[in-house]
Amino acid sequence: MSKTEVFAHRGASSYAPENTLEAFLLAIEQGADGIELDVQLSKDGVPVVIHDETVDRVTGQSGFVKDFTLQELKEMVVLRERFAKYRDARIPTLREVLDAVRPSGIAVNIELKTGINWYPEIEKKVAAIVEETGMKDRVIYSSFNHYSVQKLKSIVPDAETAYLFSDVILRVDDYAAKSGVDGLHPAVYHVKMAEFLSEYLASGLKTRVWTVNERADMKMLIDAGVTAVITNYPDIAIAVRDMM
Ligand code: G3P
Ligand code: MG
Secondary structure (H helix, E strand, C coil), X not given: CCCCEEEEECCCCCCCCCXXXXXXXXXXXXXXXXXXXXXXXXXXXXEEECCCCECHHHHCCCCEHHHCCHHHHHCCCCCCCCCHHHCCCCXXXXXXXXXXXXXXXXXXXXXXXXXXXXXXXXXXXXXXXXXXXXXXXXXXXXXXCHHHHHHHHHHCCCCXXXXXXXCCCCCHHHHHHHCCCCEEEEEHHHHCCCCHHHHHHHCCCEEEEECCCCXXXXXXXXXXXXXXXXXXXXXXXXXXXXXX
């Protein structure tokens, strides 16, 4: 059984503003095996790394990401009040993040945020940036919008992909395998409900569970041999793993 990997959810997001270069570089410093990030499109069609469809929660300003140009988004500061040490963090583009993390060798889980706004051509734009930055072999694509995952696959047939889900789906492992997807990314609360985790592991699909922030859950999942835990506390997950 190979070692469970630790993916930093939106970067080391308990210690630095989520989805910023600062959070991703800190995750690398902490020794994470991978980072997870969320991609949406700016008004001028640039893939940018931000979780919500609006800028409100992380910038204190108001409006949809899709209604701001990249330049306008760059003028906003992320989570200035909460993270005093990182007072000038900005919304990065996907390209900036991939360029910044490439030298470390870390893996990148790109979550396509196409559940509320299905941005035109987002899959094509993201795949092109991944190709241009030389990150193709280190990227895993995921989405709650499974059509979006399939669209990405139609553009990059050999891309590594996974279905995200937060509710229980009937025989999701069969469905994923039949539709050519490599992995399952279930929510932590759902794998604790019943025998779902053993089904996922038995399927042979890569199983990366999110968002695993409690030590007991980290231990249970590492013990069970999941492919990865996706956590806001990569340092703690690494320490838990190293103690086992
Ligand atoms: O990719 C795992 C996780 O990030 C999915 O949920 O809402 O945190 O993007 P969310
Ligand atoms: Mg995400």
